[in-house]
Amino acid sequence: MTRVSLSRLPGDRVLVVEGDGQRELPMTDLASYVGEREADEPRWVWDDTVRWYPSLLAAGVRVQRCHDLRLGHQLLRRAPAVDAQLLVGDQSTHWDRLGPSVPSDPALFSIDDTAEHLRTDLEDARQLAAVAASSDAPKLGLLLAAESAGALVAVEMTYAGLPWRTDVHERLLTDLLGPRPPRGARPQKLEALVAEVRGAFDAPGLNPDSRPDLLAALRRAGLEATDTRKSSLRALKHPGIAPLLRYKQLAHLFQTNGWAWTDEWVKGDRFRPAYQPAGSTTGRWSSNGGGALSFPAIVRPAAVADDGWMLVVADVAQLEPRVLAGMSGDRALARSARGADLYQGMVDDGAVASRTDAKLGLLGAMYGATSGESGRMVPGLTRRYPDAFGLVEEAARAGERGQVVRTLLGRGSPALGEAWERDPDDPPPDADSQARYRRAYGRFTRNFVVQGTGAEWALCWIADLRNRLWRLGDSGPLDARPHLVFFLHDEVVIHTPAALADLVAAEAAEAAATAAGLLFRDLTIDFPLNISTVRSYADAGKPGAAIEA
DNA sequence: TGCAAGAGCGCC
DNA sequence: AGGGCGCTCTTGCA
Numbered sequence: 001m002t003r004v005s006l007s008r009l010p011g012d013r014v015l016v017v018e019g020d021g022q023r024e025l026p027m028t029d030l031a032s033y034v035g036e037r038e039a040d041e042p043r044w045v046w047d048d049t050v051r052w053y054p055s056l057l058a059a060g061v062r063v064q065r066c067h068d069l070r071l072g073h074q075l076l077r078r079a080p081a082v083d084a085q086l087l088v089g090d091q092s093t094h095w096d097r098l099g100p101s102v103p104s105d106p107a108l109f110s111i112d113d114t115a116e117h118l119r120t121d122l123e124d125a126r127q128l129a130a131v132a133a134s135s136d137a138p139k140l141g142l143l144l145a146a147e148s149a150g151a152l153v154a155v156e157m158t159y160a161g162l163p164w165r166t167d168v169h170e171r172l173l174t175d176l177l178g179p180r181p182p183r184g185a186r187p188q189k190l191e192a193l194v195a196e197v198r199g200a201f202d203a204p205g206l207n208p209d210s211r212p213d214l215l216a217a218l219r220r221a222g223l224e225a226t227d228t229r230k231s232s233l234r235a236l237k238h239p240g241i242a243p244l245l246r247y248k249q250l251a252h253l254f255q256t257n258g259w260a261w262t263d264e265w266v267k268g269d270r271f272r273p274a275y276q277p278a279g280s281t282t283g284r285w286s287s288n289g290g291g292a293l294s295f296p297a298i299v300r301p302a303a304v305a306d307d308g309w310m311l312v313v314a315d316v317a318q319l320e321p322r323v324l325a326g327m328s329g330d331r332a333l334a335r336s337a338r339g340a341d342l343y344q345g346m347v348d349d350g351a352v353a354s355r356t357d358a359k360l361g362l363l364g365a366m367y368g369a370t371s372g373e374s375g376r377m378v379p380g381l382t383r384r385y386p387d388a389f390g391l392v393e394e395a396a397r398a399g400e401r402g403q404v405v406r407t408l409l410g411r412g413s414p415a416l417g418e419a420w421e422r423d424p425d426d427p428p429p430d431a432d433s434q435a436r437y438r439r440a441y442g443r444f445t446r447n448f449v450v451q452g453t454g455a456e457w458a459l460c461w462i463a464d465l466r467n468r469l470w471r472l473g474d475s476g477p478l479d480a481r482p483h484l485v486f487f488l489h490d491e492v493v494i495h496t497p498a499a500l501a502d503l504v505a506a507e508a509a510e511a512a513a514t515a516a517g518l519l520f521r522d523l524t525i526d527f528p529l530n531i532s533t534v535r536s537y538a539d540a541g542k543p544g545a546a547i548e549a
Numbered sequence: 550t551g552c553a554a555g556a557g558c559g560c561c
Numbered sequence: 562a563g564g565g566c567g568c569t570c571t572t573g574c575a
Contacts, residue, residue: 287566293561294560447563448565451565490561
């Protein structure tokens with residue numbers, strides 16, 4: 001496959017290296033050059049997708065594949081199967097330090113002090129060599145390709161944006177909170193709730209946002225409260241609790257997804273969050289802006305397809321338990337995973353009495369629950385599904401011994417002490433806190449292998465889906481084709497011309513099967529999707545909504 | 550005055 | 562004695 005690396009040079013020029021040949025271009029010619037070369041389907045190699053791809057998209061150029069060296073470097077440096085020494089060389093310390101770049105950074109295409117003239121071809125050669133020399137080359141190769149495809153998806157989704165009806169959003173806010181208040185003030189309905197809470201607790205100056213204030217008021221009312229969490233408050237009996245809970249819910253909406261949020265994140269009928277592929281150590285994405293990955297259900301009614309378009313919403317049912325079945329090769333769990341409901345499958349196989357028990361037991365095993373209803377289910381299920389439960393148990397023990405663990409495709413966990421930088425002035429931790437810390441790390445490694453492999457499955461899914469959607473759109477312009485507009489760990493939203501919605505839904509399911517084949521080739525694991533075709537995101541998942549419109 | 554940490558809630 | 566994130570507010574300290 002043709003591999004073309006792009007490096008930025010001073011004076012807004014680009015160095016293009018391909019095999020033994022190289023040439024220079026002015027930055028202004030880049031989009032047309034890339035557009036023409038796309039016919040050869042090359043893999044574009046660049047330092048950071050966010051630094052190159054947005055301007056190409058803006059020029060109407062879509063790229064089929066790339067290799068994101070920043071993500072690759074980060075991944076390979078920590079991959080247990082890779083000899084990290086092979087990544088050392090000219091400028092490699094710079095690659096070590098390279099953090100994510102911010103899409104809104106105005107310095108995007110100007111050469112500045114922080115963006116040295118990195119020779120991407122040199123780093124590319126090191127990464128290729130490091131993969132080739134590893135004991136896990138095919139899997140790492142797949143992981144790098146998926147990671148880079150994810151980086152393309154992330155930029156494309158920011159570019160496209162989630163279709164957003166500001167009028168619907170504001171009507172929703174006004175209904176729940178009252179009219180938009182002046183800066184710094186509470187909306188009417190929140191203020192009314194505060195008054196109600198103050199009255200109920202006979203605390204005229206109470207600030208419900210202040211924990212000490214609130215605890216004092218609760219105690220004065222004779223309630224035993226040690227924290228102000230929703231779940232704790234719900235257990236208390238007092239006339240002030242209901243308005244307090246209502247206040248907390250609505251205040252959260254006002255603060256995180258209220259008018260200020262719209263002002264900042266919604267432009268031109270689109271919500272455009274910035275995604276950060278592999279932003280979490282497990283390989284899951286994070287987002288830095290707009291709280292895209294904690295996008296609350298309460299505002300989803302405002303995500304509405306354009307006229308003549310629809311949203312196809314697809315999520316995987318029980319992604320992580322299915323991934324666990326696949327990576328552990330647990331045939332019993334794989335059998336229970338046949339069909340749309342894995343937990344029900346466990347009941348039907350006679351492993352547990354109820355669906356609730358199945359869910360509690362599996363989640364307990366994946367998160368490391370040691371007590372409670374969840375922890376109690378684990379021993380029985382371990383006998384039933386020894387390979388699956390054994391895998392997470394072994395990952396936990398490895399963590400407690402201080403060893404790193406890896407995902408199916410070879411992403412390594414951070415080391416035990418990595419996030420634990422002690423102040424040298426502090427006394428050394430005693431044996432108890434060391435043991436506590438090791439157990440916590442064990443819970444982390446236990447979850448890491450499943451969450452991380454789940455993220456890999458999802459990357460393969462969206463990478464394949466992205467290509468399928470592109471082919472489906474045939475030859476239309478970029479913004480007239482079906483495209484991904486949202487991705488949330490195990491769920492995607494596709495904005496599509498209404499006429500293509502059924503085809504889009506079918507492609508989403510096909511892509512899921514492709515991802516399963518890529519990761520677990522010899523073992524058949526079902527990854528059934530819940531798919532809805534809807535006008536508004538809020539209608540996804542509701543029975544009957546799929547046919548509507 | 551500004552920053553970091555903690556609490557709490559949202560999502561998976 | 563349950564994993565991963567981001568965001569906003571308050572508090573405590575410099």
